[in-house]
Every structure is written in structure tokens, then in C-alpha cells.
Amino acid sequence: MKDEGGPKKSEPALDLSQLEYKSRAEAYKGANPAFVDRVILTSTPEDPFLIKVITR
């Protein structure tokens, strides 16, 4: 699909089941190895679904 600048309003509704996904995996970058201590699934007014991983 080509981008012709500006939104195209007459486009049919997007078929979500046909969406392609790309990997956005979060990788640990610490210099020293760590252990996963806690995992918190939560939400804030800004982020409806927030995952916190606490390492030790």
C-alpha cells in the first residue's frame, strides 16, 4: 500500500485479523546478570496496560 500523503477518508474499515506484527521484544541489557524478582501487571491513566519486571 502506497502512502500518498494525507489521510484517505474513503478507505474501507481495517481488517484487524489481517494485520502484520513486528517484533518489539524487550531485551535485558545490564552489564551483570540479574534474576527476575517480581513481575507486575498494572495500569495507569496514561498506560492502560503496563508490565513492570523487577530484577535483582
Add this chain to the structure above:
Amino acid sequence: MGKQAIGSIGYNQLNRVDTLLYLMTYPQKPLVKTRTIEITNFEKLPAGQNASVAIMSYSGYDIEDAVILNRSSLDRGFGRALYIRRYQTDIKKYANGAADMIAPASIPKEKHKQAMFKKYHALDETGIARVGESLASGDVYINKYSPSLTNDSGGTR
């Protein structure tokens, strides 16, 4: 409390959710106390260790702000500290109704042992790292996927 050093933070220190928290692994109660120590309850939240120190200074000019440590003391935990760090990701929802998702890594069973897939070892069946797993540099702890189309017009591809 009050000292500018790594020590203990509070009774809730292992339940807190700080971005970075430094703690002393084996803090000790002071061997002697002052009136101030009693008033501030310092003994209940110690910030240091009782070191046995022996210094022989030849001229008085040779040591300042330095200490020579006993190797075995370090092995037994003297001066040991740890840090607790928080990493977080939000699972976004986009204007076109699409959303990020988390999923376990899809690796064919016979390839599980291959080195290039080792980075997924910490994940559980939800795609998030399991509590207790070890993480080395490069290991994935949240296996997130984002949709390639995130707006109504379909502009970004």
C-alpha cells in the same frame, strides 16, 4: 537513615517498586550507641557494618580515605551490596483499533537448544519472564509485538 551510603531503606525495601534501589546485603546494628542513635531509631534500620580495623601507619602521611580489605571477609559478605532495578513496557492501543501483543516465542521444538534461541529461555507461556529466571545480557524478558499499521489511513507500512 540519614547516612549518604548504601544501607537499608525501610522495612518495605523488598516490596518497593523503584527504578533503581541500592541496598546493603548484610547491614549490622552498631556495637555502641549514642543518644542520637536512640532518638532516631537508627539501630532498627542500620546503614553499615561493624568492621574490625587494624591499621599501622608508618608516618601518618601514607593513608587517607583508603582501606586494605581481607579477601575472606569479602567472600563471607563484608561490604556486599545489591541493586534492584525496574524495567517496564506499556502495551499500547492504537487509533485504528490495533494493539500491541505479548506472546511466547514461537520456536520449533527441535530447535529449542539452538544458541540463537537461548535469549528466549526466561519467558513463560505468556511471553513475560518467569519470576526467578536469570537474565543475561541480550535475554528477552518481555516478548512484545507491535502492529505494522497503527493509524486509520494505513499510511505507515
